[in-house]
Amino acid sequence: MERLAIGIDIGGQSSKCGVVDERGNILSQRVVTSLIDNTKDYIELLTVTVRELIRDTAGIGTVAGIGIGAPNANRLDGTIRYAPNLTWARDAEGRPCVIPFAELLEAATGLQVRITNDANAAARGEHTYGVARGIDDFIMITLGTGVGSGIITHGRLLYGHDGFAGELGHVCVFQGGRQCNCGLKGCLETYASAMGVARTARELLQNDKRESLLRKLDPGKISSKDIYDAAVQGDTLAKEIFAFTGRILGRALGDFVKFSSPQAIVLFGGLTKSREFFHDEMVKAMNDNLMTVWKNKIQILYSSLKESDAAILGASSMVW
Amino acid sequence: MERLAIGIDIGGQSSKCGVVDERGNILSQRVVTSLIDNTKDYIELLTVTVRELIRDTAGIGTVAGIGIGAPNANRLDGTIRYAPNLTWARDAEGRPCVIPFAELLEAATGLQVRITNDANAAARGEHTYGVARGIDDFIMITLGTGVGSGIITHGRLLYGHDGFAGELGHVCVFQGGRQCNCGLKGCLETYASAMGVARTARELLQNDKRESLLRKLDPGKISSKDIYDAAVQGDTLAKEIFAFTGRILGRALGDFVKFSSPQAIVLFGGLTKSREFFHDEMVKAMNDNLMTVWKNKIQILYSSLKESDAAILGASSMVW
Numbered sequence: 001m002e003r004l005a006i007g008i009d010i011g012g013q014s015s016k017c018g019v020v021d022e023r024g025n026i027l028s029q030r031v032v033t034s035l036i037d038n039t040k041d042y043i044e045l046l047t048v049t050v051r052e053l054i055r056d057t058a059g060i061g062t063v064a065g066i067g068i069g070a071p072n073a074n075r076l077d078g079t080i081r082y083a084p085n086l087t088w089a090r091d092a093e094g095r096p097c098v099i100p101f102a103e104l105l106e107a108a109t110g111l112q113v114r115i116t117n118d119a120n121a122a123a124r125g126e127h128t129y130g131v132a133r134g135i136d137d138f139i140m141i142t143l144g145t146g147v148g149s150g151i152i153t154h155g156r157l158l159y160g161h162d163g164f165a166g167e168l169g170h171v172c173v174f175q176g177g178r179q180c181n182c183g184l185k186g187c188l189e190t191y192a193s194a195m196g197v198a199r200t201a202r203e204l205l206q207n208d209k210r211e212s213l214l215r216k217l218d219p220g221k222i223s224s225k226d227i228y229d230a231a232v233q234g235d236t237l238a239k240e241i242f243a244f245t246g247r248i249l250g251r252a253l254g255d256f257v258k259f260s261s262p263q264a265i266v267l268f269g270g271l272t273k274s275r276e277f278f279h280d281e282m283v284k285a286m287n288d289n290l291m292t293v294w295k296n297k298i299q300i301l302y303s304s305l306k307e308s309d310a311a312i313l314g315a316s317s318m319v320w
Numbered sequence: 321m322e323r324l325a326i327g328i329d330i331g332g333q334s335s336k337c338g339v340v341d342e343r344g345n346i347l348s349q350r351v352v353t354s355l356i357d358n359t360k361d362y363i364e365l366l367t368v369t370v371r372e373l374i375r376d377t378a379g380i381g382t383v384a385g386i387g388i389g390a391p392n393a394n395r396l397d398g399t400i401r402y403a404p405n406l407t408w409a410r411d412a413e414g415r416p417c418v419i420p421f422a423e424l425l426e427a428a429t430g431l432q433v434r435i436t437n438d439a440n441a442a443a444r445g446e447h448t449y450g451v452a453r454g455i456d457d458f459i460m461i462t463l464g465t466g467v468g469s470g471i472i473t474h475g476r477l478l479y480g481h482d483g484f485a486g487e488l489g490h491v492c493v494f495q496g497g498r499q500c501n502c503g504l505k506g507c508l509e510t511y512a513s514a515m516g517v518a519r520t521a522r523e524l525l526q527n528d529k530r531e532s533l534l535r536k537l538d539p540g541k542i543s544s545k546d547i548y549d550a551a552v553q554g555d556t557l558a559k560e561i562f563a564f565t566g567r568i569l570g571r572a573l574g575d576f577v578k579f580s581s582p583q584a585i586v587l588f589g590g591l592t593k594s595r596e597f598f599h600d601e602m603v604k605a606m607n608d609n610l611m612t613v614w615k616n617k618i619q620i621l622y623s624s625l626k627e628s629d630a631a632i633l634g635a636s637s638m639v640w
Contacts, residue, residue: 081613082612135481136481151579153473153478153480154478156474158474160581160582161581161582162583164581164613164614165580166578166579167578167581168579170611171575171578171579172571172574172575172609175571183611183612184609184610251495254492255491255575258486258488258490258491259471259488259491260480260485260579261483261484261485261486261487262480263482289504291487291503291504293482
């Protein structure tokens with residue numbers, strides 16, 4: 001009988017659950033909704049799903065535990081803290097609150113539960129099974145709706161004294177810049193995320209008078225996908241939006257290198273699908289912001305794992 | 321017989337050498353010049369000094385090895401690389417070059433030699449014997465002629481893949497800002513160091529028309545000490561120079577917290593003598609640049625060790 005682990009990737013919309021063997025094969029997978037309005041029902045849904053996954057793989061192996069990647073999750077105390085995008089993680093007044101998640105799911109399933117934030121789980125996934133195998137010092141940047149990060153140094157995830165290390169999406173890239181959901185201004189996330197790219201589009205459409213396919217769209221509803229589609233058709237303004245994004249991201253990456261001196265930076269998430277339009281500007285801006293010792297020496301890698309797989313695999317790897 | 325270690329703090333002007341016991345007592349200490357124009361003679365001088373220190377403590381213990389803190393030193397390969405301020409570390413044309421320092425000193429003394437950069441050595445000193453005892457996640461910032469840093473995470477120094485992690489003095493705090501010796505612009509070091517404070521003074525004296533004691537001095541020769549002396553006498557402009565420095569430093573510290581989530585930041589070096597004039601602004605700017613999870617929670621500590629002692633102690637602790 002093989003040793004198996006369950007990996008769960010908790011997102012705001014859905015939760016992806018998989019059974020994984022020690023070589024990183026996902027043997028069975030289920031997707032359930034995350035849009036549930038109380039913690040008890042959500043735990044029950046996950047518990048049922050975990051039982052189904054165990055049944056799916058009953059002949060193959062035994063499940064040693066559950067690993068979870070979730071927004072605002074803290075490995076050190078097993079909690080999910082004030083996650084604005086999780087509908088089931090709110091108090092009676094509907095405000096995000098602290099949920100002792102690992103404890104609750106352990107009680108419900110009888111299995112050991114480990115939890116970490118989603119970007120850390122993705123970093124573990126890449127380190128164990130993906131493009132960062134064999135790289136013991138790298139920074140994973142997730143370019144999704146927001147910007148997350150997981151930092152691997154000396155082969156281990158960096159947690160810091162309280163489990164919250166690696167909030168690079170909230171490093172200030174423009175003093176007094178765009179308002180961020182976190183309360184600060186000028187955060188990297190307000191520029192180099194799907195949301196940020198859409199904001200750049202709205203700004204540029206207002207301030208730049210050039211023609212653009214994007215002018216046909218409702219500015220309030222422009223998505224990073226719309227901008228990508230326009231860029232593919234050769235739209236100059238759409239291309240400039242990604243180039244601007246690349247310059248800001250690259251400059252920030254240069255500063256991150258000065259912190260942990262990684263061998264590589266691994267990029268992951270929906271926005272990387274548009275990399276053909278920001279990669280070159282990003283790499284140039286990064287190298288322009290590096291001293292000789294690092295200039296042109298830091299590898300930029302793109303995740304080789306399917307998006308949901310990286311988080312499931314990374315989460316499950318916490319069990320071993 | 322006790323186990324002893326020799327710690328050497330190599331600076332541009334002088335080299336401080338001490339014999340240290342395992343409890344962190346410096347039993348004997350010598351200071352020799354660093355102003356020597358070739359590597360061979362400098363190694364010979366250190367070798368003679370090491371022999372004297374061994375003789376000084378002959379009855380007390382045996383020396384187990386030598387630990388060194390030096391600018392541009394790399395722990396991973398034992399080299400000192402392109403150190404602009406070390407006169408003895410240059411090639412035949414007088415240009416800074418790569419010196420296999422640990423190897424050379426091992427051959428000359430017959431003792432095991434470990435080497436790391438000076439800010440890392442100071443961080444080790446604080447962690448083992450100073451104000452950061454028992455704190456396993458902290459960032460040490462050295463505010464001297466320049467700005468250096470040593471980052472302790474999970475109880476260990478962060479080296480990165482190549483030994484150069486922790487160059488926080490060169491994080492960009494003003495895009496397109498002041499020219500730095502490293503080749504980049506807007507580095508923290510160009511603002512929050514003794515040099516940087518003097519540059520701020522020159523700028524402010526030019527752009528701000530208020531009266532100041534500093535106007536009596538030759539602007540090209542104003543030192544951070546002059547500004548401190550003026551501030552002590554209540555000079556408004558001198559106080560504003562430190563307040564400005566505090567704001568820039570504090571904002572940068574906030575961004576550093578987002579990286580490694582340290583329990584504390586430890587400040588060290590000559591500029592901390594002026595802390596009464598920048599501390600409050602620095603702390604406020606740091607907290608203004610932190611999310612709720614960290615706001616008002618990160619300790620700011622000042623080194624409790626004598627400046628030369630921290631580096632000697634930290635360097636010697638590499639031997640254990």
